Amino acid sequence: VTSATAAHEELHAGAAPPPHGWRRLLAPGWLRVPWMSALFFGIGLGITLLVRWAEGWHPIWDGQVITTVELTAVPFGFLAGIGGFDYWVRYAIGSPTRPEDHSGHGAYSWRDYFRINTDHKVIGVQYLVTTIFFFLAAGLTAMIMRAELARPGMQYVGNQVFNELFSVHAALMIFLFIIPAFAGLGNYVIPLMIGAPDMAFPRLNALSFWLLPVAGLIMLSSFIVPGFGCGWTGYAPLCSTHQELGAVFFNMGVQWAGASSIMTALNFLVTIITMRAPGMTFWRMPLLVWANFTTSLLVVIATPFIAGSQFMSMFDHIMHTNFFNYEAGGYVLGYQHIFWFYSHPAVYIMMLPGFGIASEVISTFARKPIFGYRLMALSLMAILVLGFSVWAHHMFVSGMAPWLRVPMMVTSVVIAVPTGIKVFSWLATLWEGKLNFSTPMLFALGFVSMFVIGGLSGIYLAAVPIDIHVSDTYFVVAHIHYVLFGGSLFTIFAGIYYWFPKMTGRMYDERLGKLHFWLTFIGFNATFFPMHYLGIQGMPRRVSDYAPRFADLNFFISIASFFLGASTLVFLYNMIVSWARGAPAPGNPWRAHTLEWQVSSPPPVFNFDEIPQVVGGPYEYGVPGARHAVFNGDRVVEEEEVKV
Amino acid sequence: VALRPLGTPAARAKNPFRKGFVTVVRSRRLLGGFSRLAIVRRGVLVRLVAVGLAAAAVASAVAYFVPWLPTPASKQADRIDFVFWFVTGISIAIFALVVAVILYSVARFRAGPDDDSDGAPIHGNTTLEIAWTAVPAVLVTAVAVVSAVALAQNEHLPKNHLQVNVLAQQFAWSFSYPKYKGLTVSALHLPLDETVELKMHSKDVIHSFWVPQFGQKQDLVPGITTRVVITPKRLGTYPVVCTELCGEGHALMRSEAIVMKPTAFAAWVKAQERAAASASQGPSGAGPGLAVFNSNGCSGCHTFKPAGSSATTGPDLDNLPAYARRAGKPLALFVRESIVDPNAYIEKGYQPNIMPSTFKSLPKQQLDALVQFLTGGKK
Numbered sequence A: 001v002t003s004a005t006a007a008h009e010e011l012h013a014g015a016a017p018p019p020h021g022w023r024r025l026l027a028p029g030w031l032r033v034p035w036m037s038a039l040f041f042g043i044g045l046g047i048t049l050l051v052r053w054a055e056g057w058h059p060i061w062d063g064q065v066i067t068t069v070e071l072t073a074v075p076f077g078f079l080a081g082i083g084g085f086d087y088w089v090r091y092a093i094g095s096p097t098r099p100e101d102h103s104g105h106g107a108y109s110w111r112d113y114f115r116i117n118t119d120h121k122v123i124g125v126q127y128l129v130t131t132i133f134f135f136l137a138a139g140l141t142a143m144i145m146r147a148e149l150a151r152p153g154m155q156y157v158g159n160q161v162f163n164e165l166f167s168v169h170a171a172l173m174i175f176l177f178i179i180p181a182f183a184g185l186g187n188y189v190i191p192l193m194i195g196a197p198d199m200a201f202p203r204l205n206a207l208s209f210w211l212l213p214v215a216g217l218i219m220l221s222s223f224i225v226p227g228f229g230c231g232w233t234g235y236a237p238l239c240s241t242h243q244e245l246g247a248v249f250f251n252m253g254v255q256w257a258g259a260s261s262i263m264t265a266l267n268f269l270v271t272i273i274t275m276r277a278p279g280m281t282f283w284r285m286p287l288l289v290w291a292n293f294t295t296s297l298l299v300v301i302a303t304p305f306i307a308g309s310q311f312m313s314m315f316d317h318i319m320h321t322n323f324f325n326y327e328a329g330g331y332v333l334g335y336q337h338i339f340w341f342y343s344h345p346a347v348y349i350m351m352l353p354g355f356g357i358a359s360e361v362i363s364t365f366a367r368k369p370i371f372g373y374r375l376m377a378l379s380l381m382a383i384l385v386l387g388f389s390v391w392a393h394h395m396f397v398s399g400m401a402p403w404l405r406v407p408m409m410v411t412s413v414v415i416a417v418p419t420g421i422k423v424f425s426w427l428a429t430l431w432e433g434k435l436n437f438s439t440p441m442l443f444a445l446g447f448v449s450m451f452v453i454g455g456l457s458g459i460y461l462a463a464v465p466i467d468i469h470v471s472d473t474y475f476v477v478a479h480i481h482y483v484l485f486g487g488s489l490f491t492i493f494a495g496i497y498y499w500f501p502k503m504t505g506r507m508y509d510e511r512l513g514k515l516h517f518w519l520t521f522i523g524f525n526a527t528f529f530p531m532h533y534l535g536i537q538g539m540p541r542r543v544s545d546y547a548p549r550f551a552d553l554n555f556f557i558s559i560a561s562f563f564l565g566a567s568t569l570v571f572l573y574n575m576i577v578s579w580a581r582g583a584p585a586p587g588n589p590w591r592a593h594t595l596e597w598q599v600s601s602p603p604p605v606f607n608f609d610e611i612p613q614v615v616g617g618p619y620e621y622g623v624p625g626a627r628h629a630v631f632n633g634d635r636v637v638e639e640e641e642v643k644v
Numbered sequence B: 001v002a003l004r005p006l007g008t009p010a011a012r013a014k015n016p017f018r019k020g021f022v023t024v025v026r027s028r029r030l031l032g033g034f035s036r037l038a039i040v041r042r043g044v045l046v047r048l049v050a051v052g053l054a055a056a057a058v059a060s061a062v063a064y065f066v067p068w069l070p071t072p073a074s075k076q077a078d079r080i081d082f083v084f085w086f087v088t089g090i091s092i093a094i095f096a097l098v099v100a101v102i103l104y105s106v107a108r109f110r111a112g113p114d115d116d117s118d119g120a121p122i123h124g125n126t127t128l129e130i131a132w133t134a135v136p137a138v139l140v141t142a143v144a145v146v147s148a149v150a151l152a153q154n155e156h157l158p159k160n161h162l163q164v165n166v167l168a169q170q171f172a173w174s175f176s177y178p179k180y181k182g183l184t185v186s187a188l189h190l191p192l193d194e195t196v197e198l199k200m201h202s203k204d205v206i207h208s209f210w211v212p213q214f215g216q217k218q219d220l221v222p223g224i225t226t227r228v229v230i231t232p233k234r235l236g237t238y239p240v241v242c243t244e245l246c247g248e249g250h251a252l253m254r255s256e257a258i259v260m261k262p263t264a265f266a267a268w269v270k271a272q273e274r275a276a277a278s279a280s281q282g283p284s285g286a287g288p289g290l291a292v293f294n295s296n297g298c299s300g301c302h303t304f305k306p307a308g309s310s311a312t313t314g315p316d317l318d319n320l321p322a323y324a325r326r327a328g329k330p331l332a333l334f335v336r337e338s339i340v341d342p343n344a345y346i347e348k349g350y351q352p353n354i355m356p357s358t359f360k361s362l363p364k365q366q367l368d369a370l371v372q373f374l375t376g377g378k379k
Helices: A003-012 A021-025 A032-055 A063-082 A086-093 A110-114 A120-149 A159-193 A202-221 A246-274 A287-318 A332-349 A352-366 A373-387 A391-395 A402-414 A416-430 A439-462 A464-470 A474-504 A510-537 A548-581 A632-643 B009-014 B042-065 B075-108 B126-154 B262-281 B286-295 B317-327 B331-340 B357-361 B364-375
Strands: B002-005 B023-026 B162-169 B172-177 B183-185 B188-191 B196-202 B207-210 B217-220 B226-230 B236-242 B254-260
Touching: A032 A063, A063 A202, A063 A246, A063 A287, A110 A120, A120 A159, A120 A202, A120 A474, A120 A548, A159 A202, A159 A246, A159 A287, A159 A332, A159 A352, A159 A474, A202 A246, A246 A287, A287 A332, A287 A352, A287 A373, A332 A373, A332 A391, A352 A373, A352 A416, A352 A439, A352 A474, A373 A416, A391 A402, A402 A416, A402 A439, A402 A464, A402 B126, A416 A439, A416 B075, A416 B126, A439 A464, A439 A474, A439 A510, A439 B075, A439 B126, A464 A510, A464 B075, A464 B126, A464 B217, A474 A510, A474 A548, A510 A548, B042 B075, B075 B126, B162 B188, B162 B207, B172 B188, B183 B262, B183 B286, B188 B262, B196 B207, B196 B217, B217 B226, B254 B262, B286 B364, B317 B331, B317 B364, B331 B357, B331 B364
Parallel strands: B162 B196, B188 B254
Antiparallel strands: B002 B023, B162 B172, B172 B183, B196 B226, B207 B217, B207 B236, B236 B254
C-alpha cells in the first residue's frame, strides 16, 4: 500500500460506499453528464417553444433562438451532471448534504483530474492542462493563417474561413488560454504562498474551472456553425447584425469564460484578504500574491462590461433589439466604449500576474531581494487605477468625440510610468546578484526584454498622430504579440517551469527547457518584429490577401512562425516525459524563501501539516539569518538549541 | 564594488526585517557628491555605458537603414513622421539602457557552477526609485505634448478647402464632389497642395479609410459623419485601404487616391462633367443608369468603360455578354439576376459572397435603368 493510497483511505474513512448498478447514473460524474445535458436540452427547448407558442411568435420553431437558448441550457446540464451544483442543490432543497469527508480533495490517480474536485492544487493542474489544450488549438489556427499568408492571393482557405480563423485564434488565446492559465497558476500557488490550506470557496473554485471547457468548446464550435468572422473584438454592427449564427457562439463563449474568471477572482480576493497565515501582512506578501490581488480587482470590476456588451450584441442579433442598430437610433460607437472599458483593463488582467511571476523568478534566481518591493506593489495598484482611464486609446480613429483623444493619450502614456518602475526594479534586482540561468530565469529575462519592446511600441500607439497612421495595421499585430506573447506567454512558461517540480513532484529536463527557450525567443522575434515594418508601410491587419510588394516579408514571417510553432513541441515533450519519468523533485529545488517551497513536492493534501508563522519579507536573500516564515517544529528545535 | 548593509551585524540579526534597509557604498572613488546614488563604481559605469552605446548604435542603425516610413505624400504625414522619430529617439535610449543592464548583468553577475551564495541584500534606493519614476514621467509628458501639437496642426482646416464626400459600403468606396455638382467617382482624385476635408459615411458596417502615404486614417461609421483632413504634397497614385474589418471582402476593399496638378485636376473634372452630360443626352439613355451605377458604388469594384471605371475587385463588366453566355442566360435577364442575387452565378476566378446582396432593394425604376445601362440596351 503506497502512502498516497493510505492517505486516501484515511481521508475517506466513514464516507458512504460508492454507488453500484444503475445508481451510478445518479452519482456526479461522466455517466450523469449525457442524460443531464439531454434533460436540460429538453427543458430549454420546451420553455422556448412554449413561450413562442403562448406569445404567438412565428415561426414557433426558430433554429437561431433555440440554439441560443441551448447555449445556456446545455452547459448547465453538463455542469449539473459533472456535479458542480450537488452540494448547493442538496442544501437548498433541504436534503442532507454529504458530510465534509473531503472526498473531493486530492488526486490519487489520473482519473481524479477528470472529476469535479475541490482541491485547489488539482484544480490548478486541471486549469493548466485545459488551457494548454486551447493554446495548441489556437496556435494551430495561427499556423493555418500563416500558411495562407505565405503568398499573396488565395491558396488554402476562403475569405470567410480566414476571418473565422483569426477571430477564433484571438478569442481562444485570450479567453481560454492567457487569462485562465494565470488563474490556474494562481490557483495552485496562491493558497500555498499565503499559508492557507485551500481557497476560500473550494466548490466555487471547482465550478469555475468546469466552465472553461464549456466556453472553449462553444468557441471552437463557431467554426462548425459557421459564421464568427468579425474578430475577437466583435465590433457592432458587423458582429451584431452582419454575421451568421457563429457570432452568437462567440457572445456566449465569452459569457461562460467571463463568469468563470469573475468567480475565480472573487475567490482569490476573499482568500487573500481572509486566509493569510499569521504574520503574513500585506507588506510581507510575495509579489505574485499582490499581482493576483490586483488582477482580481480588475476582473471583478471590468468583466461585467464585456458581458454586457456581448449580451447587447447578441440581443441585436437574435431578438432584433437596436442597441447598435443606427437605423433605429442605436449608437454604434457605444459598443466600442463598453467593450474597451473591459478589454483595456483585460490587457492588465493578462499582464499583471505575469509581472508577479517575473518578480518571484527573478528574485529567486538572482538570489537577491526584489529591489523596491513596496514601489513594486504600489505600481501594481497604480496600473489598476489608471487602467480604467485609458480605454478610448483603442478608438482614436473610431469617430468618437475628438476632444476625448488628448486626455486619453495623456493617461495612456502616464501608465507607462508604473510599468517602467517595474522594469527598472527588475533590472536593479539583477544588479550585484548571483544569477542562475535556469529555464524559468531565461523566460523571465526574455520577458523583460521583449516586454520593453512591446511597451515602447505602446508609446507609439498612445501618441495620437502615430496611432492614426498605424491603427488597425500589422504594427498593432506586432505590438499585441510583443505584449501578450513576449509578455504573458513568456511569464506563463516561466511560471510553468518554475512550479513544475512543485506541482508534479518531478524535475523537468533542464536542457530541453533551455532549448525550448532559445527556439521560442528566436522564432518569436523573427515572426513578430518584421510585422512592425509591414504595418507602418501599409499592410492592414485581418486581411487574407495583401499587396504583392509585401510578399517576401510575409513569406519570411510564415516560415519563422512555423519554426515558432514547432518549438512548442519541445515544450510538450519535456512536460509529458518529465511528468511521467522525471527525476523526483526535492521540496525546494530553487532554494526559494516563499512558503510554497517550504513543503514537500507535491504538497500534502491540505498544504501545511502545521500553519506557518510568517516573520519577515518573502525575498530576504543574502540577509544573514533572515526567515520568511517559521514552523512550530523549527521553534522547538531553536529553543532546544538555545537550552543547549 | 563592496556593498555593506548599515548597522552592526548584531543589530541586523536582532531585527533583519525592518523596512528601508539602506545601503552605502564603500568604494575608493565615489561618483562626485552623489554618494547615495553611487551604487556603481566609475569603471563599472564606463563599461555599462559602452554596452549601452553599442546597443543604441545597433538600434539606431536598424532605425536609420530600414526605410520604415512610407514616403510622405501629405503635409500631415510629415508631422506624423516627426512625432514618429521623436518617439523613436526616446525609445532607442530606453531600449539601450535596458539591454545594457541585462547584458552586463548576465555577463558580470553570473553565478559559478557550484556557487550557492546569495547576492547583495540591497532592498532599494529611494533616490534611484524617484529618478526612474520622474524621468520617464517627463519623457512621456514630452511625447504627449508633441503629439497634441501635431494633432492640432494636422486637423487644422483652412477656410479655402475642397470638400469630398466619401461613401463606404461592403466592399467598395465612392467619392463625390459637392463643388462639382455631385460628381461621383470610385477613385479619389485630389489637386496638389490644396487642403481637402473628407466627410465620411458608411452604408452598412464600420469601414476605415487609410492612405498609408497620407498618414491619415479615419473610421466610417454608419449613422454618424466622420471627417479627416489631408493636404496632398506629392504627385502620384496611392492605395486607399480599408483597415477596419468589414466582412468577407474586407481584404479586397481597395481603391486609389490620385494626386494631380491643379490644372490637370481641373481638366479631369471638366472631362468627367462632359462625360456625364453626354451620357445623359445619349441615345441609349445611359444617364439615369450611370447615376445609379455611380451612386451605388458599382464603380468601386468593377471595370466598366462606359462609366470610366477601372476597379478590379469584381468581374469586368465590359465582358458581360461573355459571362451571360457561360451562365447560359439571356443578357438582360442575367445582368438583372446578378445584381439582385450576386451568388447565382460566380465567374471563374472570383469568389462568392463578396458583392453585397443589398441591391435587391433598389427601386424597380433604378434597377431597370441600371440594367439598361449595363447591357447598352441589348437583350
